[in-house]
Structures are given as C-alpha cells and as structure tokens.
Amino acid sequence: MACSYFQFVRSSHRLVNLTGFTRRNCTKVHKAQDTLKHMTGGSVTLDKDEKSGIAVISLDNNKKKNALSGSMMCELNDIINELQLWQTGKGLILRGENQTFCSGGDLDTFQNILSPEQGYSMSGFIGQCLTNLSQLPLISVALVEGNALGGGAEMAMSCDFMVMSDDARFAFVQKKMGVITGFGAGTRLVRKFGTLKALEILASARTMDATECEQLGLASKILPHSENVLDLTKSWLHNYCDGDPKVVRNLKAMVVAASNLSLEDSHAIERRLFSELWGGESHLKAQKSKLKH
Numbered sequence: 450m451a452c453s454y455f456q457f458v459r460s461s462h463r464l465v466n467l468t469g470f471t472r473r474n475c476t477k478v479h480k481a482q483d484t485l486k487h488m489t490g491g492s493v494t495l496d497k498d499e500k501s502g503i504a505v506i507s508l509d510n511n512k513k514k515n516a517l518s519g520s521m522m523c524e525l526n527d528i529i530n531e532l533q534l535w536q537t538g539k540g541l542i543l544r545g546e547n548q549t550f551c552s553g554g555d556l557d558t559f560q561n562i563l564s565p566e567q568g569y570s571m572s573g574f575i576g577q578c579l580t581n582l583s584q585l586p587l588i589s590v591a592l593v594e595g596n597a598l599g600g601g602a603e604m605a606m607s608c609d610f611m612v613m614s615d616d617a618r619f620a621f622v623q624k625k626m627g628v629i630t631g632f633g634a635g636t637r638l639v640r641k642f643g644t645l646k647a648l649e650i651l652a653s654a655r656t657m658d659a660t661e662c663e664q665l666g667l668a669s670k671i672l673p674h675s676e677n678v679l680d681l682t683k684s685w686l687h688n689y690c691d692g693d694p695k696v697v698r699n700l701k702a703m704v705v706a707a708s709n710l711s712l713e714d715s716h717a718i719e720r721r722l723f724s725e726l727w728g729g730e731s732h733l734k735a736q737k738s739k740l741k742h
C-alpha cells in the first residue's frame with residue numbers, strides 16, 4: 450500500500466520531507482486506521498467535475514449533524530489520497546450535507562478510544578489527513594452552513610478559504626470538552642493570526658457567527674442561506690481557479706512550499722515551479738495576445 454504520509458519535494462540538492470513523518474509513524478497511522486474503520490456511521494463522498502476541475506467532498510451523518518465517525522475519517526483519508534493523484538484538478542470544496550457542516554468528532558466513536566495512546570493515534574491519523582488536504586495542489590474552500598464545531602471547525606481550518614452561509618456558527622469548543630485542538634487547527638490558527646488572537650479564540654471557546662468570522666479574517670465570503678449555496682460557492686471559487694490547471698496547481702504548490710520551508714528552499718521550489726510554466730502553452734498564448742490588464 451502506498452504511504453501517503455511522505456510528501457517529498459525536491460529542493461535544489463536536498464529532498465525535503467514536508468510532513469516530518471517517518472516510516473515508523475506511518476505504520477502507527479495505519480494501525481489507527483484499522484481501529485477507526487470499525488467505528489461506523491455516516492459517509493464521506495467525492496464528486497469530481499472534470500470540466501471545471503472542481504471537486505466536492507461531502508460529509509453526511511444526518512442523525513448526528515454530520516459528526517465525524519471513525520469510518521468517515523478513513524473515507525476522508527482515502528478521498529484525499531485519490532485527490533493527490535488527480536492531475537487535472539484545480540479546486541476543492543469541503544461541505545456537509547443537510548445544510549450543516551460538521552458537529553465535530555462523533556462522541557460515540559470517541560467513547561471507544563478514550564486512552565491517551567488512542568487519542569494520540571487518532572489525532573495523528575486525522576491530523577495528517579487534514580495536512581494532506583491542505584497541501585493538495587488544489588485551491589480549497591470549506592463551505593460552512595449550520596454548525597462547524599470542535600473537530601468540524603478544525604476541518605474547515607484545513608482549507609485555504611472559508612465561505613459561510615449567513616446563519617452559520619463556528620466554534621472551537623475543545624476547551625469546554627476538556628481537551629485542546631487535536632486535528633492541527635491550533636497550529637494553523639497561531640500561524641494565521643499570531644499567538645494573541647489564536648489564544649483568545651481558543652481559550653474563550655466562544656461561538657462566532659458569520660459576520661464575526663468575516664471580520665476576523667476567518668471567513669472570506671458570506672452567502673445568503675439558500676438551496677443553491679453550493680452553486681454560489683462553486684462560482685466564487687471559480688474566480689480563483691479558472692484558467693490552465695498547471696498554472697493554478699503550481700501557484701498553490703508554491704504557497705504550500707512557502708508556508709512550510711525555509712526561505713532558501715522555498716525560493717528554489719518557486720523557481721522550479723515558475724520554470725515549468727515558462728514557455729509553456731498558456732505562457733506563449735498570453736505572450737502573443739497583447740493583453741491589456
């Protein structure tokens with residue numbers, strides 16, 4: 450079985466492992482998957498549109514407001530692995546069915562894995578899955594309707610952008626649950642907003658509406674609550690990922706490198722990604738077309 454935890458990027462003369470995962474860790478994560486897949490309930494589906502290059506991942510666990518069960522974590526992981534192989538994709542929307550995003554980890558699944566070792570293992574598995582999502586060469590957006598709570602808020606944070614319906618609620622409730630973030634969003638929040646703002650959001654564990662999320666810079670767009678919010682989100686995302694897939698994918702890959710690597714390594718990758726496009730079909734066409742910007 451291919452190990453998806455190694456995301457190697459060739460940088461000048463070195464091989465940089467973006468995730469820091471070792472093969473031993475990889476075996477442990479596979480063990481976590483074996484345990485989690487038996488904690489069933491709900492489903493995660495993928496819809497890839499080859500024409501637009503936009504894929505939609507939908508969480509569906511209707512009885513539990515789209516809480517993420519163990520088997521859903523495994524399905525999400527398989528989907529991210531599949532998207533890593535999608536060469537023509539440009540965009541990704543992560544959403545929930547039934548007009549709500551996700552009420553967090555499934556508390557029934559968690560009831561079966563309450564030891565610190567099991568928590569460590571589950572956190573490694575889903576944390577790596579969400580890091581892999583964030584590092585896909587696709588521009589990603591979480592479409593948040595209804596609630597994004599606890600692990601649900603963490604999943605939304607793993608996307609590049611967040612679009613919210615005007616009735617949506619967003620909260621890192623982890624502190625109220627007697628824990629801290631376990632899917633990687635604590636680190637993402639600190640890197641995005643700095644220590645003070647991240648501490649305030651996490652330590653207050655407060656519920657934020659769409660307007661507050663937009664003011665904070667967590668949400669990039671608020672859409673009116675409606676039946677066609679997914680179509681509106683696709684149109685919004687299209688603004689960022691129209692054009693040549695190679696250009697969009699290299700642009701995103703450059704941003705991923707810059708947020709993970711040293712200045713020197715990131716510059717080396719930016720140069721390589723740029724040179725792959727230089728003299729290519731889109732570049733030559735633009736050169737000849739006397740564009741006015």
Ligand SMILES: CC[C@@H](C(=O)O)C(=O)SCCNC(=O)CCNC(=O)[C@H](O)C(C)(C)COP(=O)(O)OP(=O)(O)OC[C@H]1O[C@@H](n2cnc3c(N)ncnc32)[C@H](O)[C@@H]1OP(=O)(O)O
Pocket residue numbers: 512513514516517552553554555556557596598599600601622623626628629630631632
């Ligand atoms: C490491 C991840 C971990 C963490 O970081 O802490 C987590 O994510 S832990 C989970 C954190 N989330 C919660 O605690 C959510 C608790 N639920 C709620 O606050 C509310 O249910 C809701 C999501 C705001 C929805 O409220 P409402 O619209 O009033 O519906 P109900 O409350 O009646 O819910 C319907 C049904 O769904 C069950 N449910 C909801 N969330 C979960 C969940 N996370 N896991 C399991 N089940 C969940 C809820 O118990 C109801 O069940 P029934 O009573 O059997 O109908």
